Amino acid sequence: MxxxxxxxxxxxxxxxxxxxxxxxxxxxxxxxxxxxxxxxxxxxxxxxxxxxxxxxxxxxxxxxxxxxxxxxxxxxxxxxxxxxxxxxxxxxxxxxxxxxxHPSPRPKPQRVTGARRIIFGNQKGGVGKTSVSAGVAQALAESGHRTLLIDFDPQGHLTKQLGHPLIEIDSPSLAKHMLGEVKAGGLADLLVPIKGGDFEDHLWLLPACKDAFLLDAKLATSRVVRIKETALEKALEPLEHDFDFIVVDCPPSLGYSMDTAIYYCRTRDGEDNDASGIVVPVLSEDSSADAYDMLEDQIQDLTEDLGVEITQLGFVVNMYDSRKGYVATSSLEEWQKIGEPPVLAIVPELKDQREAVRVKTPLLAHAPYCEQAEAMRTIARRISG
CATH class of the missing domain: 1.10.1220.10 (Met repressor-like)
Structure with a gap:
């Protein structure tokens, strides 16, 4: 098992x-x-x-x-x-x-801060940020929330896995909007509706662009962007009131791009502490813990330098397989012992997600009732409650 x-x-x-x-x-x-x-x-x-x-x-x-x-x-x-x-x-x-x-509870008061912003980040690659962010976005959309899923990783795995091409290097893109290289507005024209499953008509993708590898270097030298950390927020601001949730699949990096994503999910004035924040996908092994230490240092530095509050919503222990023995089970126990932030869910290592990637179909459309899909719904409930 x-x-x-x-x-x-x-x-x-x-x-x-x-x-x-x-x-x-x-x-x-x-x-x-x-x-x-x-x-x-x-x-x-x-x-x-x-x-x-x-x-x-x-x-x-x-x-x-x-x-x-x-x-x-x-x-x-x-x-x-x-x-x-x-x-x-x-x-x-x-x-x-x-x-x-079991009637629907009364609707919550109208938000005054726009969409809730959830980023998925970890400096270590290969922990499943892309699969988890995509699955959770699908689950949020399936629950009736208008959800925007952003591929902010220059590798573009999320865009490819959902069967869409990357934006060409000479075309308008999120990176160009962040750098002030295109006119304000127009970002909505880049959104792609994600079809299939019970999330259809509630989920959109902002694809990655082939020029995103240059974003960190350009942010470092840009004279247009005065406060680097605000670049992502300023670019996405025109879209916020069109969505309930904006979910960002972050790059495995500690550079300027990640700074902008962390700043974007900060708690805003008038917003509940757990309305927005960062979810950290990890594996049951020591290298994930080492990478998380570096990410936590980055979050702490931003918190102190800019005087903002960043909520760590929790960990997702991904690709868990108890058959790997003591290394996996003891590592899982260590994640659970942290307590705050909590472990939001444990996603088992099964073939369903790999198959969904292979056929370029969203997990909750390809295998909507598998254990991995149920785990995504659990995460979505815990961060949206």
């Missing part, structure tokens, strides 16, 4: 559900900080106790998978047979019942 828990007390179930019901379930579960599988379980248990039935139109339904406690699946099928309805209808009615009994 690859995760530090035993899932043997649950069994996978698959049904056909209409897309609107699936989306409503995911949004409500996110609003109430509830796992989807727990919501469905509660719905099934409640449905089995009630004699009334709320017919749900399941025409044109597509695949939906979740996990129910062992034995509940068979009981549900028997109840469906006794009531003369299909299993798909039984699951749909159970979900509808849970939704009706």
């Amino acid at each position: 690859t995760a530090p828990y035993d899932p043997s007390d649950r069994e996978k179930v698959v049904a056909k559900l209409p897309s609107e019901l699936r989306r409503e379930l995911k949004v409500r579960a996110a609003e109430l900080d509830t796992d989807i599988q727990d919501a469905v379980t509660l719905g099934v248990e409640a449905w089995r106790k009630t004699k009334s039935q709320i017919a749900v139109d399941t025409t044109g339904g597509s695949s939906f998978a979740t996990y129910l406690p062992a034995g509940l699946y068979d009981k549900l099928k028997k109840d469906c047979k006794a009531r003369g309805i299909t299993y798909n209808q039984g699951i749909a009615q159970s979900i509808r019942l849970w939704l009706d009994r």
Whole structure:
């Protein structure tokens, strides 16, 4: 097994559900900080106790998978047979019942600071910043949040993995906007809608550009950008009120580019301390801890030099596999012992993410019910709550 828990007390179930019901379930579960599988379980248990039935139109339904406690699946099928309805209808009615009994909480007051800004950073490469930032952005969008995902890494892996080309070196780009090399505005024209899954119509990508490798050097010598750390914020400011979340996949660097990203996620005046901040993907091994020490020093330097507050929202222990033995398990324990910032989730080492990258499809569209996808939803709930 690859995760530090035993899932043997649950069994996978698959049904056909209409897309609107699936989306409503995911949004409500996110609003109430509830796992989807727990919501469905509660719905099934409640449905089995009630004699009334709320017919749900399941025409044109597509695949939906979740996990129910062992034995509940068979009981549900028997109840469906006794009531003369299909299993798909039984699951749909159970979900509808849970939704009706768990209404959406009152909307939060209107933000005065624009989008919430979440950056994913770690000086060490290969820890999965790209896969985690992309998965969390998809989960946020799936929950009904208008989300912008920014490929701020000059290598452009995020852009390529989602099946899009990098912006050409002579074209307008985020880097050129940061350096004042293009007219104000127009950045919105570069956004690409990400299709597929229940996040469609809520997720956009700002692709990487081939000239991004030059950004650090140009920021260091630019006379146009007076305060280097503000360059990313000034470039993105026109977009902020169009989105609920802006998610940034940062470069594995401690240079000026990373400074601008860290400054961008600072706590602004009038903003809750945990509304924006940095998430740090790590591995269960010592080199990740060494890299985090360097990142923490950089955050501390910016905090002291500029008099700002940077919230570390938490760690994501990525690509975890307990079969690697003591090195992995003991390292995981060390991350968990830190306590603050907390470990937001443990993402198991499975083939689903690699397959999604190979076919250039978002994880939550390629394998929406895999363990890795559920981990992304957990992270999204914890940072958006």
